[in-house]
Amino acid sequence: MTATAPPRRPSPIPATIVTGFLGAGKTTLIRAMLRQAEGQRIALIINEFGELNIDGETLRTCAAEGCATTQIVELSNGCICCTVADDFLPTLAAILDRSPAPDHIVIETSGLALPQPLVRAFGWPGVRGRVTVDGVVTVVDAAALAAGRFAPDEAALAAQRAGDPGLDHDTPIAELFEDQLACADLVVLTKTDLLAPPAAAKAAARVEAALRPGVRVVRAERGQVPLAILLGQGAGAEDDLARRPSQHEAGGEDHDHEEFESFTLDLPEITDPASFAARVGATIRGHDILRLKGFAAVAGRPMRLALQAVGPRVETFFDRPFAAGEVRTTRLVVIGETGLDRAAIAAALAA
Numbered sequence: 001m002t003a004t005a006p007p008r009r010p011s012p013i014p015a016t017i018v019t020g021f022l023g024a025g026k027t028t029l030i031r032a033m034l035r036q037a038e039g040q041r042i043a044l045i046i047n048e049f050g051e052l053n054i055d056g057e058t059l060r061t062c063a064a065e066g067c068a069t070t071q072i073v074e075l076s077n078g079c080i081c082c083t084v085a086d087d088f089l090p091t092l093a094a095i096l097d098r099s100p101a102p103d104h105i106v107i108e109t110s111g112l113a114l115p116q117p118l119v120r121a122f123g124w125p126g127v128r129g130r131v132t133v134d135g136v137v138t139v140v141d142a143a144a145l146a147a148g149r150f151a152p153d154e155a156a157l158a159a160q161r162a163g164d165p166g167l168d169h170d171t172p173i174a175e176l177f178e179d180q181l182a183c184a185d186l187v188v189l190t191k192t193d194l195l196a197p198p199a200a201a202k203a204a205a206r207v208e209a210a211l212r213p214g215v216r217v218v219r220a221e222r223g224q225v226p227l228a229i230l231l232g233q234g235a236g237a238e239d240d241l242a243r244r245p246s247q248h249e250a251g252g253e254d255h256d257h258e259e260f261e262s263f264t265l266d267l268p269e270i271t272d273p274a275s276f277a278a279r280v281g282a283t284i285r286g287h288d289i290l291r292l293k294g295f296a297a298v299a300g301r302p303m304r305l306a307l308q309a310v311g312p313r314v315e316t317f318f319d320r321p322f323a324a325g326e327v328r329t330t331r332l333v334v335i336g337e338t339g340l341d342r343a344a345i346a347a348a349l350a351a
Helices: 026-035 054-064 084-096 115-121 142-146 154-163 172-182 197-209 273-287 342-350
Strands: 013-020 042-047 071-075 104-108 131-141 186-190 216-220 260-267 291-297 303-310 313-321 330-337
Touching (some): 013 026, 026 054, 026 104, 026 131, 026 186, 071 084, 084 115, 115 131, 131 142, 131 172, 142 197, 186 197, 260 342, 273 291, 273 303, 273 342, 330 342
Parallel strands (some): 013 104, 013 131, 042 104
Antiparallel strands (some): 260 330, 291 303, 291 330, 303 313
């Protein structure tokens, strides 16, 4: 009698976590990635800190243009790293139960998320063995790094600490940035085209100095990175957490985002995109806003205007026509450190 071989257990589905600070270019990278997917079924989980999911809207537009995706699942109004058990794990399990199963899962974290708790979740019962973290991709805005948005250079930091003996820790932004680098398997350095070559090289060197051995750094314009570099890294990051330290977890801190806040503004149609973008830039500078993004209706124009601002840099483009019956309005998400003067910001943008 011939013995029957036991059925082979399916290989774990690979998942890629795309992390990086607010406005680093995560959505642009994923959009470019989807255009290269060539028939692969890619499931997307998109997380935003604010209640309005701008990134999901942007990627849904890409899907409508023929990008390869099975479905976009949005987790809004909270960082995914803080809602692993309640939001992320049930969402991941539902994706794994699909038939046919996706070929790859891509998770875009909020710009304020710690990647380590998310990686740890892949070892939880119910998902372990069914999915594996193929790689953590950290996206870094080289221009913002060069401008000191994440941390001042070492000389300036030493001078600050010499003047204030009580300054024994980094800013919340610097700590978050360091945690995102510590977890990376690949770093994508964006917006180097906005810097002179020496400044771009200095930004790259600063990133490389913070990484563990073997982590690769690639430069990208408009998110263009070959698919073979982004996917198929085989990191198995859930089994490698000891080499991915988190400042928050090492210090026993809760990452509850009390240092940051966001709110949504609803405004009427605008008349002039250029003057509105200038007003947005002035408001950001006047109120130290970290990130501002959203969509606007322009009087007399059938297309919706997308607006993306990182620090004082403001970019606008028309992304799609308004649908029949769709309300022509302007909706913006504002993110900054806790203490934003919401009334003054709303008044400045509505002026």
